[in-house]
Amino acid sequence: MSSLADHGGPIGAVSDGAATIEELGGSRRATPLDRVQRSLHAHPALGPFLVLACSSLIFYALNGRFLASENVSLMLQQVAVIAALGVGQTLIILTAGIDLSIGAAMILAQLFMAQLAANDHWAALPALLLGCVVGIGTGALNGTLVTRFRVPPFIATLGTLSILTSSGLLYSQGQTTQASQMPGLLNWTGNLVKIGPFNLINGVLVVFVLYLAVNYLLTQTRWGRHVYAVGDDLEAARLAGIRTRLVLFSVYAFAGLIVGIAAWVSIGYTGAASPNNAVDANLQSITAVVIGGTSLFGGRGGVFGTLFGALIVVVFTSGLTLANVNDLYQPIAEGVLVIAAVGVDQWIRRVKA
Amino acid sequence: MSTSVSSGGEPLAAPTAPAPASLDAAGGAAAAGPPPVPVLEARGLVKTFGHVIGLRGVDLTLNRGEVLGIIGDNGAGKSTLIKCLTGALQPDRGEILLEGRQVSFRSPLDSRQHGIETVYQTLAVSPALDIAANMFLGRERVSKGPLGLLFRKLDKRGMRAEARQQMARLGITTLQDMSQRVETLSGGQRQAVAVARAAAFGSKLIVLDEPTAALGVRESEQVLELIRELRRQQLPVILISHNMPHVFSVCDRVHIQRLGACAGVVSPATTSAEEAVAIMTGAKQLVAQ
Numbered sequence: 001m002s003s004l005a006d007h008g009g010p011i012g013a014v015s016d017g018a019a020t021i022e023e024l025g026g027s028r029r030a031t032p033l034d035r036v037q038r039s040l041h042a043h044p045a046l047g048p049f050l051v052l053a054c055s056s057l058i059f060y061a062l063n064g065r066f067l068a069s070e071n072v073s074l075m076l077q078q079v080a081v082i083a084a085l086g087v088g089q090t091l092i093i094l095t096a097g098i099d100l101s102i103g104a105a106m107i108l109a110q111l112f113m114a115q116l117a118a119n120d121h122w123a124a125l126p127a128l129l130l131g132c133v134v135g136i137g138t139g140a141l142n143g144t145l146v147t148r149f150r151v152p153p154f155i156a157t158l159g160t161l162s163i164l165t166s167s168g169l170l171y172s173q174g175q176t177t178q179a180s181q182m183p184g185l186l187n188w189t190g191n192l193v194k195i196g197p198f199n200l201i202n203g204v205l206v207v208f209v210l211y212l213a214v215n216y217l218l219t220q221t222r223w224g225r226h227v228y229a230v231g232d233d234l235e236a237a238r239l240a241g242i243r244t245r246l247v248l249f250s251v252y253a254f255a256g257l258i259v260g261i262a263a264w265v266s267i268g269y270t271g272a273a274s275p276n277n278a279v280d281a282n283l284q285s286i287t288a289v290v291i292g293g294t295s296l297f298g299g300r301g302g303v304f305g306t307l308f309g310a311l312i313v314v315v316f317t318s319g320l321t322l323a324n325v326n327d328l329y330q331p332i333a334e335g336v337l338v339i340a341a342v343g344v345d346q347w348i349r350r351v352k353a
Numbered sequence: 354m355s356t357s358v359s360s361g362g363e364p365l366a367a368p369t370a371p372a373p374a375s376l377d378a379a380g381g382a383a384a385a386g387p388p389p390v391p392v393l394e395a396r397g398l399v400k401t402f403g404h405v406i407g408l409r410g411v412d413l414t415l416n417r418g419e420v421l422g423i424i425g426d427n428g429a430g431k432s433t434l435i436k437c438l439t440g441a442l443q444p445d446r447g448e449i450l451l452e453g454r455q456v457s458f459r460s461p462l463d464s465r466q467h468g469i470e471t472v473y474q475t476l477a478v479s480p481a482l483d484i485a486a487n488m489f490l491g492r493e494r495v496s497k498g499p500l501g502l503l504f505r506k507l508d509k510r511g512m513r514a515e516a517r518q519q520m521a522r523l524g525i526t527t528l529q530d531m532s533q534r535v536e537t538l539s540g541g542q543r544q545a546v547a548v549a550r551a552a553a554f555g556s557k558l559i560v561l562d563e564p565t566a567a568l569g570v571r572e573s574e575q576v577l578e579l580i581r582e583l584r585r586q587q588l589p590v591i592l593i594s595h596n597m598p599h600v601f602s603v604c605d606r607v608h609i610q611r612l613g614a615c616a617g618v619v620s621p622a623t624t625s626a627e628e629a630v631a632i633m634t635g636a637k638q639l640v641a642q
Contacts, residue, residue: 220504220506221504221506221507222493225507228481229482229490232479233479236475236490237479237490239475239477240479240487240490241465241490241491241492242491299481300481
């Protein structure tokens, strides 16, 4: 780490002799654990990746079928919807917010897509776009509550969770629409596609492109940098001339668009649009983000960590099943992972200069 | 804000107190060389908060290439004065001239666009971002190539190079790696980043609000040296500080605030810190010459 090299210099040294000696001594005697802490601090996606790699190897050792192409294909299909929602959730958590309503918003968006196309005989593209608009609308609603009415994100989205869930049930009258009743474009995400040895669905590819695009936005554009700055230190961002409320609002609205894309993927994956689909998606998306190393305190993390986080959950579910472990242990494993991830995050954040 | 509120025992009755005893107690002595060119002038600034008076008609002059200190007890109106000069507050009365032209700033952003940079007491740096990102925070450059045009790609390499040049220009040698995160820096290094950013973009003047308050002795000395470097480069600086030795070691003139008004402007060459403190607390008054 570069911080090691800086200590001799005048500005680098701390105020008085005692502290300087202590600090110099401290950096020279950096234990291996310190180095691990610093590496994880500098690369938030590294930890989740290592957990994913190690757990995959362990499950492979327990049952060779775990890494067979059929099982990997299945896991990639299973992860698609949560991974897509996780992108939106990551953006929001990077701003030190949280979205409890993201799954309910996705269900509402997919019900609009499905019913407009199947019952109201809209063409596929307008139905798809209107579903995305519904998603953006839910995000804009959350964003307005958070930025204009200063409602804490947890409370704002707790409220919209109830509102959106009921709206979905009311709009659909509790009915499920089968994908076979919908035009081809809406099902397209469920069509099989063979890539190498893997049998995937188009939705997996959509999600993969989504990750690349959002990762580019976060790491290579002004907007992405402002998202990090706003989540890291709101006051510093404001004083640096960033229009923080606009950035926050745009994050929620953009997460809404991602909700629309996730709804499309979900229709393809489940083959239906039902108000009872994916009721756990809210919390699962948060789980993926947290396990993926994005800090709940904002400003630290990224989307690829979330991809690893979502994969870790699926890998544990599938791996424990193949290892003939009682199904009831899977949620326990998930719970331990979440708590461990946050504990590790707290430890990483205490990294010394 | 809170300091100015606590200042107010005085009723609203007399918002226009008489002008400070002697604005030029030091001005005359210092003007041995060429006549000073004012960069920023404030005339008769009044600011009230309800029935609390923050400023009761304050004049201030900052000349080209000088470091002007502003001292005063808590509640004397230092912060209010600085906030009025940088657009964080709008004065009720009075005028501000920047290079002779009247200006009125509606926000801190507004004053920034006019070339006034402020380094806030609460270090406006983002800990998780690196040095270069902090230097250009809110003013990021987009790369010139097709990726910049089409996809708004940031010119990270260009910004890093420019940040490094700026550090070198200011003689900050301890910061070499511009991709180092600010949270891994010491307090003095962070302050150096904030000052370097202000100097890079402050074309007219920069305002430093208590830059050494959180720093130790050696780190403070580095920041003071940085201020001297800014003066050598003819960039005017307003320094607000509680620390008399710091003020008297770098400032050309010192503006003393007392009870919402300017109690005088002194020169460290002719006035000692003890005398300045006496004026600041009202134990001694400057007499008009």
